[in-house]
Amino acid sequence: MILRGKYVVCRVIDDDTSEIIKDGAVFQRDGQIVEIGLYMDLKARHDPDEEIGGPDFVVIPGMVNAHHHMRLTPFQLGSLDMPLEPGIFAEWSSREVDPYLDTLWCVLQMIESGITTVMHNQAMVRTPSDLDFYDSNARIVDAYEDSGMRVAFSLYNRDLHFFTSQDDETFLDSLPPFLGDRSRKGMRSRPITLDDHLSASEKLIVNKASNRTRIFISPHNVHWCSYEYLLAIKDFASRHSTGLHIHLQETAYQKMYGDEHWGKTPLAHLKDLGFLGPDLSCAHGVWLTDSDIDLLAETGTAICHNPSSNLRLNSGIAPINRLLERGVNVAIGIDEAGINDDNDILQEMRLTQKIHREPGVGVASPSSHRVLDMATRNGAKVTFFGDEAGTLEVGKRADMVLLDLERISEPYLDPDTNIVDSVVYRGRGSDAKTVIVDGEVLLRDGVHTKFDRAEIGARIRESLSGPLSPAAAGRAKFNADLKP
Amino acid sequence: MILRGKYVVCRVIDDDTSEIIKDGAVFQRDGQIVEIGLYMDLKARHDPDEEIGGPDFVVIPGMVNAHHHMRLTPFQLGSLDMPLEPGIFAEWSSREVDPYLDTLWCVLQMIESGITTVMHNQAMVRTPSDLDFYDSNARIVDAYEDSGMRVAFSLYNRDLHFFTSQDDETFLDSLPPFLGDRSRKGMRSRPITLDDHLSASEKLIVNKASNRTRIFISPHNVHWCSYEYLLAIKDFASRHSTGLHIHLQETAYQKMYGDEHWGKTPLAHLKDLGFLGPDLSCAHGVWLTDSDIDLLAETGTAICHNPSSNLRLNSGIAPINRLLERGVNVAIGIDEAGINDDNDILQEMRLTQKIHREPGVGVASPSSHRVLDMATRNGAKVTFFGDEAGTLEVGKRADMVLLDLERISEPYLDPDTNIVDSVVYRGRGSDAKTVIVDGEVLLRDGVHTKFDRAEIGARIRESLSGPLSPAAAGRAKFNADLKP
Numbered sequence: 001m002i003l004r005g006k007y008v009v010c011r012v013i014d015d016d017t018s019e020i021i022k023d024g025a026v027f028q029r030d031g032q033i034v035e036i037g038l039y040m041d042l043k044a045r046h047d048p049d050e051e052i053g054g055p056d057f058v059v060i061p062g063m064v065n066a067h068h069h070m071r072l073t074p075f076q077l078g079s080l081d082m083p084l085e086p087g088i089f090a091e092w093s094s095r096e097v098d099p100y101l102d103t104l105w106c107v108l109q110m111i112e113s114g115i116t117t118v119m120h121n122q123a124m125v126r127t128p129s130d131l132d133f134y135d136s137n138a139r140i141v142d143a144y145e146d147s148g149m150r151v152a153f154s155l156y157n158r159d160l161h162f163f164t165s166q167d168d169e170t171f172l173d174s175l176p177p178f179l180g181d182r183s184r185k186g187m188r189s190r191p192i193t194l195d196d197h198l199s200a201s202e203k204l205i206v207n208k209a210s211n212r213t214r215i216f217i218s219p220h221n222v223h224w225c226s227y228e229y230l231l232a233i234k235d236f237a238s239r240h241s242t243g244l245h246i247h248l249q250e251t252a253y254q255k256m257y258g259d260e261h262w263g264k265t266p267l268a269h270l271k272d273l274g275f276l277g278p279d280l281s282c283a284h285g286v287w288l289t290d291s292d293i294d295l296l297a298e299t300g301t302a303i304c305h306n307p308s309s310n311l312r313l314n315s316g317i318a319p320i321n322r323l324l325e326r327g328v329n330v331a332i333g334i335d336e337a338g339i340n341d342d343n344d345i346l347q348e349m350r351l352t353q354k355i356h357r358e359p360g361v362g363v364a365s366p367s368s369h370r371v372l373d374m375a376t377r378n379g380a381k382v383t384f385f386g387d388e389a390g391t392l393e394v395g396k397r398a399d400m401v402l403l404d405l406e407r408i409s410e411p412y413l414d415p416d417t418n419i420v421d422s423v424v425y426r427g428r429g430s431d432a433k434t435v436i437v438d439g440e441v442l443l444r445d446g447v448h449t450k451f452d453r454a455e456i457g458a459r460i461r462e463s464l465s466g467p468l469s470p471a472a473a474g475r476a477k478f479n480a481d482l483k484p
Numbered sequence: 485m486i487l488r489g490k491y492v493v494c495r496v497i498d499d500d501t502s503e504i505i506k507d508g509a510v511f512q513r514d515g516q517i518v519e520i521g522l523y524m525d526l527k528a529r530h531d532p533d534e535e536i537g538g539p540d541f542v543v544i545p546g547m548v549n550a551h552h553h554m555r556l557t558p559f560q561l562g563s564l565d566m567p568l569e570p571g572i573f574a575e576w577s578s579r580e581v582d583p584y585l586d587t588l589w590c591v592l593q594m595i596e597s598g599i600t601t602v603m604h605n606q607a608m609v610r611t612p613s614d615l616d617f618y619d620s621n622a623r624i625v626d627a628y629e630d631s632g633m634r635v636a637f638s639l640y641n642r643d644l645h646f647f648t649s650q651d652d653e654t655f656l657d658s659l660p661p662f663l664g665d666r667s668r669k670g671m672r673s674r675p676i677t678l679d680d681h682l683s684a685s686e687k688l689i690v691n692k693a694s695n696r697t698r699i700f701i702s703p704h705n706v707h708w709c710s711y712e713y714l715l716a717i718k719d720f721a722s723r724h725s726t727g728l729h730i731h732l733q734e735t736a737y738q739k740m741y742g743d744e745h746w747g748k749t750p751l752a753h754l755k756d757l758g759f760l761g762p763d764l765s766c767a768h769g770v771w772l773t774d775s776d777i778d779l780l781a782e783t784g785t786a787i788c789h790n791p792s793s794n795l796r797l798n799s800g801i802a803p804i805n806r807l808l809e810r811g812v813n814v815a816i817g818i819d820e821a822g823i824n825d826d827n828d829i830l831q832e833m834r835l836t837q838k839i840h841r842e843p844g845v846g847v848a849s850p851s852s853h854r855v856l857d858m859a860t861r862n863g864a865k866v867t868f869f870g871d872e873a874g875t876l877e878v879g880k881r882a883d884m885v886l887l888d889l890e891r892i893s894e895p896y897l898d899p900d901t902n903i904v905d906s907v908v909y910r911g912r913g914s915d916a917k918t919v920i921v922d923g924e925v926l927l928r929d930g931v932h933t934k935f936d937r938a939e940i941g942a943r944i945r946e947s948l949s950g951p952l953s954p955a956a957a958g959r960a961k962f963n964a965d966l967k968p
Contacts, residue, residue: 075909078898081838083845095898105895252843286843308838316843339838340831341910347824354565354792354823355839359736359770359800361567411589411941412948414562414579425559426825430914457895464896 001028001398001439002048004039005059006405007419011391012373018420026059028398031439036392052434052441056406058419060372061392062116062399062437063345064379067245067283067304067333069121070103070140072460073341083314084251085164089479095472099136101460103143108453109343110149110334112446113429114401116437117150119304119333119383121218121245121283124157124197126190133192133200141208141215148442148450150399152383153204154216154245157197158224165223165257179481186478194229198236205240212438214384216243221250222266223257227273234275243384244275245304248282251315255287267292276301281382283333284309285323286316293319293326302329302382305374307351309335320356321365331379332371344429349375353424368424402434403427485512485923486532487882488523489543490889491903495875496857502904510543512882515923520876536918536925540890542903544856545876546600546883546921547829548863551729551767551788551817553605554587554624556944557825567798568735569648573963579956583620585944587627592937593827594633594818596930597913598885600921601634603788603817603867605702605729605767608641608681610674617676617684625692625699632926632934634883636867637688638700638729641681642708649707649741663965670962678713682720689724696922698868700727705734706750707741711757718759727763727868729788730754733776734768735799751776760785765866767817768793769807770800777803777810786813786866789858791835793819804840805849815863816855828913833859837908852908886918887911 008024025039027046035042043051053059075081077094103120110118122140124133137155144151163171163183172180197217205215217240219225219233237244249255249266258266267288270276276299285303288296296303305318323330338348349371356365366374380390389399405419408426435443442449468476492508509523511530519526527535537543559565561578587604594602606624608617621639628635647655647667656664681701689699701724703709703717721728733739733750742750751772754760760783769787772780780787789802807814822832833855840849850858864874873883889903892910919927926933952960 072896075901075905076897078900080905081841081909085845253845311838311841314841314843314845314847314849339834340912350823354795357565357795357798359798361569361737361798363798365798411944412556413560416562417559421559421564425565428824460895 002026002039002042002046002051003028003059003400003402003436004051004053005057005402006055008036008059008392009061009372009420010036011061011393012369012377012420015367015370018369018372020419023055024059026392026398026400028439031398033392033394033396033398036394053402056404057402057433058405058408058423059392060114060401060403060423061376061390062401062435063114063375064117064119064331064383064390065110065115065334065343065345066119066281066331066379066382067121067306067335068118069123069336070099070106071336072097072102072105073337075337075341081312085253086483087313089482095464095468097460098463100139100143101456101463103140104147104451104456105460106343107143107147107149108448108451108456110345111147111435111442111448112432113344113346114403114432114435115149115343115345116399116401116435117380117383117385117389118152119245119281120144120151120153122153122155124155124192124200126192133196134203137200137204138208141204141213144213145210146450148212148437148440150212150383150385150389150437152214152216152243152385154218154243155197155201155204156218156220157192158220159194159226159229160224165253175482182478183482194232198232201236202240205242214243216245218245221247221254222269223254223261230270230273230275234273237279242279243382244280246280246282248285249287249292250284250310252287265289265292267295271295271299278302281331283335284315284318286310286318288319288323290322293322293328296323296328297326300329302331302378304331304333304382305352306333306335307355308337308339308348311339312337317355320352321358321363324366324370325364329378329381330374331382332375342429345375346423346427346429346431349424368418368421371424372420398436398439400436401432404431404433407431486510486523486526486530486535487512487543487884487886487920488535488537489541489886490539492520492543492876493545493856493904494520495545495877496853496861496904499851499854502853502856504903507539508543510876510882510884512923515882517876517878517880517882520878537886540888541886541917542889542892542907543876544598544885544887544907545860545874546885546919547598547859548601548603548815548867548874549594549599549818549827549829550603550765550815550863550866551605551790551819552602553607553820554583554590555820556581556586556589557821559821559825565796569737570967571797573966579948579952581944582947584623584627585940585947587624588631588935588940589944590827591627591631591633592932592935592940594829595631595919595926595932596916597828597830598887598916598919599633599827599829600883600885600919601864601867601869601873602636603729603765604628604635604637606637606639608639608676608684610676617680618687621684621688622692625688625697628697629694630934632696632921632924634696634867634869634873634921636698636700636727636869638702638727639681639685639688640702640704641676641678642704643678643710643713644708649737659966666962667966678716682716685720686724689726698727700729702729705731705738706753707738707745714754714757714759718757721763727765727866728759729765729767732766732769733771734794736771739771749773749776751779755779755783762786765815767819768799768802770794770802772803772807774806777806777812780807780812781810784813786815786862788815788817788866789836790817790819791839792821792823792832795823796821801839804836805842805847808850808854809848813862813865814858815866816859826913829859830907830911830913830915833908852902852905855908856904882923883921885916885920888915888917891915
């Protein structure tokens with residue numbers, strides 16, 4: 001197969017430069033990139049079964065959404081944006097959506113904006129429909145497998161502070177007795193243990209790891225896990241040579257928790273436990289200190305940056321300029337919704353570029369090339385697909401996106417404009433016309449090849465058309481009582 | 485004509501509430517709103533020539549882009565984003581685009597996202613193609629007239645500090661002699677005077693003011709205008725009972741200029757000159773002090789907020805939460821491009837909502853209702869169309885937009901979600917299917933009624949396909965020499 005573009009963006013070289021082939025093409029066979037060069041040369045040298053693209057397209061590496069949770073967005077399920085801490089309560093009461101369909105819809109949206117790989121971080125939850133943790137979560141992984149998208153999937157869990165960031169008993173004692181009793185009962189009747197976490201993760205590795213699927217493991221957040229929990233998770237990852245993903249210093253309160261409980265930041269606490277390293281990626285990292293940034297740089301620990309989520313949840317603006325200055329690996333994640341509630345990675349890239357424009361003349365902020373690198377190569381690295389994807393290079397797998405260059409440049413674009421600037425300044429999700437993973441076409445001319453989008457949407461609508469289940473209604477009532 | 489929606493959003497009442505009619509409709513005759521109510525009732529009572537919309541749409545008031553400059557975006561013309569101060573130099577060297585076509589393209593984009601009124605603030609520039617200032621700028625107003633859109637059009641000019649924010653001679657003396665001489669020559673040979681400014685503005689008022697066109701007047705920015713210039717402009721506005729528009733404290737440097745030259749902020753300086761009041765709207769206002777905010781509130785002076793531009797140009801984030809708290813009239817402007825370089829007001833509204841989410845629990849920031857109010861009623865007020873537009877009310881003119889509710893809610897949206905939240909959280913420019921100004925349909929099912937979009941685009945491309953004109957090439961060379 002030949003993929004042709006007026007420009008082929010192979011990889012980012014530095015802040016101001018990418019390797020770009022004008023009137024270029026990629027020749028791939030069985031999902032492997034065999035040659036990249038001028039279209040004329042490749043066309044003469046190979047006899048492709050199929051040719052996709054043309055002079056009105058730009059070919060770029062498939063993009064990586066480096067921090068995500070499945071679901072229709074909380075907004076779609078009835079929750080306005082709110083800060084993380086009260087937001088967690090609110091999510092408990094949202095409707096159950098079939099996890100397979102729910103994942104699939106999100107996958108379709110992601111593919112539509114050119115995402116080929118995702119870091120999916122999944123809460124372990126007990127719902128009436130869960131047979132066991134393996135079965136319910138395997139269905140999510142099945143959706144990725146069926147879609148053809150690459151995924152680094154991790155289950156997350158915690159063993160401390162189920163309700164807030166303080167000791168549960170202290171919190172429960174502060175509630176009116178009827179609420180405290182009910183909360184204690186709920187918390188104790190069906191705890192999710194470390195063993196549940198490890199055994200479900202192990203079973204996922206055995207049964208589900210594949211060329212396009214990695215199984216990671218994830219402690220939810222530093223202040224929600226005991227030393228023992230963190231060490232057991234780290235040990236699991238080492239034994240299975242797999243990746244670690246964690247939420248870190250997303251809100252100011254989380255940083256304050258570290259000051260109060262350990263006399264140091266959560267990241268410094270992780271450092272002391274031997275938890276840091278190139279296998280670990282941390283979502284958010286909004287409230288990083290300068291010495292945290294040094295720790296990240298020294299240990300090769302990555303940050304998955306979520307600019308939209310950090311705005312929507314009143315978390316703040318992460319110190320990305322400082323992280324890049326120190327050479328920390330920073331990837332970009334949509335974290336469930338993005339600013340437009342629609343999982344558009346190009347919008348998230350553009351927000352990443354603009355939101356770190358600190359005031360004044362001469363302040364460095366991410367260039368278009370840097371942003372593209374964050375959303376491709378850096379993301380591939382944190383999801384452990386760095387050898388296969390993230391750049392277009394001979395020998396790598398064929399994960400790529402064809403964007404509609406005519407739309408991006410309408411009605412006119414200065415001919416000297418670098419194409420990477422054009423994509424990052426003006427590209428929209430809907431400009432992704434063809435999306436390929438491992439040589440397999442998942443989106444062709446804007447149409448999904450493996451699923452009927454309208455039908456999946458209709459099935460989701462149908463499944464949610466009835467009244468709330470008694471269990472969900474009960475949770476909603478409980479939350480309404482608890483909120484004040 | 486009946487305009488029908490599953491919801492008709494008539495007007496915003498407060499932070500949490502809008503007047504919304506479910507299964508509603510608007511009946512308009514000759515551009516005037518005659519009745520608003522249940523679709524069933526209106527359908528029974530009136531015999532419309534035409535019915536637009538249906539249960540898959542939401543009807544909202546037409547939106548106002550309250551600060552804008554015509555042009556293909558600077559990015560399209562070859563300039564990467566940069567801070568305002570060096571950016572002004574860069575713009576001098578961009579290609580000339582036919583002002584009529586240029587305006588028209590921008591108008592088409594604005595209409596496509598549901599904008600029905602714009603505050604167009606126009607630089608007075610001498611170009612080889614200018615016959616005189618009236619003729620060249622009347623062509624811009626003609627484009628609005630031909631398009632059917634409402635416009636508050638102002639010419640801006642300045643009489644101080646042509647090159648930077650310091651005395652021109654001091655600056656020019658600091659240049660290498662060949663550059664200084666050339667700059668002096670350019671500056672002196674063709675000055676644009678106060679008289680040019682007033683006479684062109686007066687002629688525009690006489691010839692071009694109409695139901696849909698207001699002619700305002702604009703000193704460029706406080707530090708670029710002498711006392712005498714500001715007073716003459718103010719006097720002109722009073723004599724013609726028209727509006728004043730100015731750039732204000734957009735960058736930290738502008739605030740610093742005030743400290744240095746007047747021992748007070750530029751806004752306080754304007755106050756002392758008697759310049760403030762309900763007829764004045766100020767663009768940007770990023771670097772407002774608390775006492776500036778008091779001055780705005782006390783005098784009824786408005787702020788036109790430009791969140792995308794303020795990010796793109798490294799200006800900063802304006803104190804919108806404080807302005808709203810004090811009851812200052814805040815409207816929203818795209819200022820030439822918006823974050824996506826495409827003039828999408830719904831994207832700008834959403835950015836307005838999200839970017840002021842200061843960190844932590846319990847910090848107030850603009851609700852969806854507040855944001856919609858800023859983009860409709862507040863914008864109508866600053867453009868002097870407050871009596872005609874900005875809300876849907878009996879007796880007002882019919883400026884409204886039908887958004888595709890099915891797309892906004894795909895595949896599912898909790899049925900209890902307030903429609904104003906749905907629009908502000910999830911609406912995209914491309915959801916605007918029908919746009920009506922003064923009862924006239926400008927966009928129908930996403931297609932422009934008065935212009936062929938592709939043809940206008942082709943004419944712009946054609947006009948820019950040749951090499952740079954000698955004059956433009958000379959300016960580019962001069963700027964390249966000057967930049968260091």
